[in-house]
Amino acid sequence: MWFAAMPSLYYDPWFVRLLERILQGDRPTLALLDGNPFPEAPPKFVRALHYRYRFTTPEERRRTGAWWHRDLAGIYFPPVSREELWELDRQLP
Numbered sequence: 001m002w003f004a005a006m007p008s009l010y011y012d013p014w015f016v017r018l019l020e021r022i023l024q025g026d027r028p029t030l031a032l033l034d035g036n037p038f039p040e041a042p043p044k045f046v047r048a049l050h051y052r053y054r055f056t057t058p059e060e061r062r063r064t065g066a067w068w069h070r071d072l073a074g075i076y077f078p079p080v081s082r083e084e085l086w087e088l089d090r091q092l093p
Contacts, residue, residue, distance in 0.1 A: 015077070016088055019046050023082040048077035 021029035025042030051070040060069065080088070 015048075016085060019048070019077065019080070020082065020085045022046055023085065045079045045081050046077075047075060047079040050074050050076035 018029065022038075023042055023044075023046055025038065030036045030038070050073040052073045053068050053070045056064065056066050056069050061067065
């Protein structure tokens with residue numbers, strides 16, 4: 001979700017709703033992910049981290065095989081429960 005980190009999370013109600021659906025264990029939403037990270041049961045909390053990506057240098061590519069290098073920039077969305085997201089969702093436009 002690289003494009004989510006551009007504006008503030010408060011201007012992206014769709015992201016709050018995405019997190020809600022993950023916390024609900026919504027199958028169509030989880031199918032959007034590369035794989036279901038919660039096959040046993042929906043998580044009790046979710047958070048989103050913000051990473052900065054850059055292409056690797058030719059040397060890094062040869063050494064690691066990776067096309068991308070990422071650095072943690074911080075927390076994009078703090079840990080929240082389903083109930084906390086419902087409350088936040090009520091406040092969004």
